[in-house]
Amino acid sequence: MRTLLPSLDSPLSITIVGAGLMGRLLAVRLAQDGHRVQVYGTGGPDAQGSAARVAAAMLAPLAESAVTEPGVVRMGQHGLARWPQLLAQLAEPVFFQQDGTLIVWHRQDAADAARLQHTLERTQRTVEGLPALQPLDGAGLAQLEPTVAGRFHQGLYLPGEGQLDNRQLLSSLAATMQQLGVQVHWHTARGLQDFAPGTPGESDLVLDCRGLGARAQWRELRGVRGEVVRLHAPGVTLQRPTRVVHPRYPIYIAPKEGDVFVIGATEIESDDLSPASVRSTLELLSAAYAVHPGFAEARILELATQCRPTLPDNLPAVRVVQPRVLEVNGLYRHGFMIAPAMLDVVMELLQTGQSRLAQRFDLRVQLQDNP
Incomplete structure (x- = not known):
């Protein structure tokens, strides 16, 4: 994995494609860690056209177990613990409730x-x-x-189950990106073919969080x-x-x-x-x-x-199938419930080249040399 992704030990230039929930969460976290981040999104700050805008944002791992696997339930447990920590770091308040x-x-x-x-x-x-x-x-x-x-x-x-306000969250993430100096290109569609990470004048790393916009790479979506x-x-x-x-x-x-x-x-x-x-x-x-x-x-x-x-199994996935490009997709109906877990898995992969959390969550992580 480390041969495929650059180390985060020193500040990097990072491009995130997709300005929905995962793209914004990753942009905030990476900017907080001192990296130079730019984001490309097909919509605007209000996330119009994003699946994250049209959601109830319920954080209900046990209730959702009726339609998903134990690994996703564990991701939901992780998310319930992590959301208050993540929300406390944002520029604007977000409604969060944990009354079951x-x-x-x-x-x-x-x-x-x-x-x-x-x-x-x-x-x-x-x-x-x-x-x-x-x-x-x-x-x-x-x-x-x-x-x-x-x-x-x-x-x-x-x-113990909860919920949050998805639109307040998306707005607060946008405000936090601005506060942190993230360069955001709203209403600007980009694909992986538009970048050559690691070459002169390009970013060191590209993260693809486009959901259905990434069908050219995820044919099974x-x-x-x-x-x-x-x-x-x-x-x-x-x-x-x-x-x-x-x-x-x-x-x-x-x-x-x-x-x-x-x-x-x-x-x-x-x-x-x-x-x-x-x-x-x-x-x-x-x-x-x-x-x-x-x-x-x-x-x-x-x-x-x-x-x-x-994705075909209704489960999320992370993969690195070309150097310096990490892709996240397949959050299905569980986006807000599992987003903190996906965020922490991606950060572990970027920081260490492996993820203990991914194993705990039974999360599929595909590497270039391990299809």
Whole structure:
């Protein structure tokens, strides 16, 4: 690995291609360490067009274990511990909450809920350090989340899980890059063919964090479409991310600051970036209304779609397949949950040529001489 990547022992000139979540996190960290960093992004500071902008940013490793592997769950555990440290270093405050996840269901979906509970309990036996999930009856639900009292009679509480405000974070990362002197080229698309790292006049190192924009290098990448509604609902007082078990659309509702709620559920194997369908919109809104009738008077702030960069196994990957170029991709639906773990793995690889964390997370790291 060290023969493929330059040492970070002395200040380097580093180019990052892609100004989404991973690109910004890496730019801030490397600039903090004294390196000269420039970033190229196809969008602007608001991250328009980035998968990171259209997200609920839930940090829920146990809840997500229903759809992913233990390694990703461990990455999520790592992220929950690291996010407060990372946020404390940024130029602007970012909403961060760690009040757990609530899972509820209607009586007709009790069988699906039982299967989910079995899956989560199996994860707890497999992954050390996860707080025990807590089954709730009607009284327990009313005490934990009074908003849902009377509409649901059973639930699960997953303590310790969290969320943050994705757009506040992206904005704060942009402000921090500016503060640190990172040279950012907004609205400027670049590919790996535009750079020759290590040659005179070029950067010492290139990091490619473009997601679906890197398809020329990651031929197996595909897009998985997500649809999200952002509502302003002053009449709803959910205190923590809430998931509703349903056989067709397992909805999530994430409360943000200012009475804003991010609601999503859809996961469609498609690269289509057209507006959300009527069916998806009706399903999202009707499911939200079933959780709390106050959503009927909410105002629709935004109905957004975006495609998440996904590899065939739905797992993230890091690779170095040419000298002085490191590529990160495949964060799928877990971007905010696993981003701190991916950041720390990349920094270990750059600093030492290997990563103990990658082994702990079962993270695929591909080297040029080890395909």
